[in-house]
Amino acid sequence: MTRPWHCFLACAALLLQVVGTVALTKDELCSVDIDYSKHVLRLVEVAPKAAEPRILCFVNTISVHHSTRVKAVRDTWGQRCTKLIFFSNATDPAYPDIEELDVPADHNHLWQKHKATLAHIWEKYRHDFDWFYKADDDAYVIYENLQAFLRQPHVVMAQDTEPLQFGHRYSLTPDLIDYYVVNKKLLREYQRRTHRWVFNSGGPGYAMNKLYVQKVVESMHDETCLSDRYCEMLPDDAAIAFCMVFHETHPPNTRDLYGRERWHADKPRGIYFTNPDQPDYWIVQYHRDIGGLQWKDDCCSSESIAFHYILPELMYHLERQLYYCRSAAPDLAAYNSDTGLRVSPLILDPKELEVDYGPLPDV
16 A cells, blocks of 8 residues: 555656646746846846957867866857867867867866967967957856957057957965965066066956967967976966066956956856955955955946856856847747857756755855
8 A cells, every 4th residue: 555655755756747847938937047146147238249359269178078068158158259169188079169189187287288279279270360268168258248348449459569368357365476486586587577466367268369379379488488397287377477477468457437347257146245345265365456356236347248167057047148038039949040049948948947056145
């Protein structure tokens, strides 16, 4: 004889299966919030589509992320780039836009991998694009806003005359500066040029013009470009900024007129709810003397360009909320037809509702 609670459990499981197969309407999907992202997404506007400038987007990844993070980037924002390629430790027949680099695939060789990537890009693609955008495989980029930023008059006037790199600025703490540079003579030479180590975070990505990439490629074997074996474990985003200081090139401020960040080195939840009144918190320290950390509605520019730590479930959510839900298209097929894209049906997948991101942070 079947026990009553066994019947209840069996019926509940069946009900969950049935509910899971019911497609949500567009309005229902667009009312969903994932990881408390709505607080930031309501602040962000997407610029009109444009043909210029031409941007090569290149994404660093490793083979274990091909079927998840690489797929999510290809399914969403990466389609808007003039060209999208990935650099990995292995090729993959399922993803022909992945190019293999013969560099160890670990965090102790990030600078070596980045130098190999830039050398390859300069050799193969330097004549075909106006800008080169480097991102991690857990970045989400609002491509139209990136183009709009690079079309600003002061950027256009400088892009053919000086090396430029735009992103989210960090400032290394003194203990890390001393730790990363073993060659103290070189460090003293660096400190004669600047009193701090400011760099653009590689996570959300940064844009480089041709002159910037060229200068790095021409300098990467110099001692001042941290080329010796003691610098192997140095983060690539910090290393490239160190290298370019010897060419009088520093990461500029990319905040808007209200001091709000355009590039974000965290996901929407983190940048909105991280209280800047925590002087010992590393991310607060990393913004010291370069504008400080802002939160809540002051966190984010309406012209925001990129976010970091965006895993696939959240990436599909951002794509849906920023684009599909703001379109007049009645369904995804119509949206793709209108835009000429192939945005994945996974942005409609209600399974992402099962993801548990934890409670809302205390504010």
